[in-house]
Amino acid sequence: MEAGIFWLVLLVAAGAAVYLFQKSRPSIAHKKPQPILQEWGASEKGNPTQIYHGKDVTVFESDGGWKFTIGDPNDRREPYFSEPYETVDIAKTEALRHINRLPSLHQSLPEQRREKRRQKEEEQREEFVSNEPEIIAALAASADAAANVTELRKIERKAETQLRHVDRVVGSIAIYGSDEAIEKALIVQKEARELLENIRMRVAELKEKPRNNKAGPSAS
Template identity: 35%
Template sequence: MGLLDWLFGSRKSALEQEPFAQGTRGPSSPPHWERSERGNPALIFDNRRITVFEQDRGWKFCIAKIKDDNDPFFSEVYDTEDAAKYEALARVSGQVSKYTTRSHDLKSARKDRWEEQIADRAKLFEDLSAALLAASNVTDLRKIESKVSSQLKQASWQITQYYRDGVAPSLVEKAEDLEKNLQAMLSAVEARIAEFKSRRRKPTDTSP
């Protein structure tokens, strides 16, 4: 059984016998949805069969030609059945979209978290800079080194994700600058540690 058969059923339904008013309505005037043979909300609009169905813990819609469509359109997941119905009709009738897909919402949430994280990293860099100036022994420097190394490991893959999730270009640039500054800081910390160690190894002058 093909996916379209699963959505629509194998027999010609009453839905195809009495199609919904061809092209005369859109999302602003909700039509009466019928049920396909498989029990999915469905209707005919402008010679297209629209079917809404549950999948991936949400709702999708399919738009296909009434007969012999080998390339139907499948939407992404929406949170509710009503959202999927609205967006399906908006797509075929040219109406303005009202709802966003779940993937869009997740991407937007990630974008917000990334932008907050960049601000947090900038503040941490300031704190670490102050700590580096105040460090008076190897133990203090090792603590700074550990935090800087951890931030660099995260930054190495997060910046790529910033681009994917649509973080503001100015903030991505700021993140890239922070990564460079952290790398410079790590080098400075390592140099300070080496300096402290060399002092401890320096032989004491015992000559009279």
């Protein structure tokens, strides 16, 4: 009797162990198949090419970099052409990622240029907020020291040029700048406009003086 119970318990334990082992194994049906990467061949023009997921993929040199084109052999529509990338290997990588609808790992050359331009504009905006008040103050001091219309006219032209620059940068700051930067830029713009207005008023005053002197004392 005891021997029978022993063997019964042993069989139950063995069955439970087999069940738990099978449950812990990953199901083959749930495994995500990995894409098979094919070797790149060469086109008639010597460019890297391959058929990937049923698409004709070719990488070629153009516009100072490397582009890729993706076409469907069974589709008469124009193939897709990418922007140029820095190297042939980057273009290859981005071509396959484009087909797999994966995000880009690298910037194209136009994207790099746009990013550099954006950074440069950001630096210019920061310099503007820091340096422009000093430039306007220097022009105002020169205007105060001017003794005649000729000198004031020269400063007036500089003030006009400076105001155009201020208006252009303030417009950029209004779109891309922080609230603090916008506030400072508007103050600078107001000062630049007031400076030009004051210079023009002084020019008018100096031009009026000779007329008053020529008129002489009025007869009583």
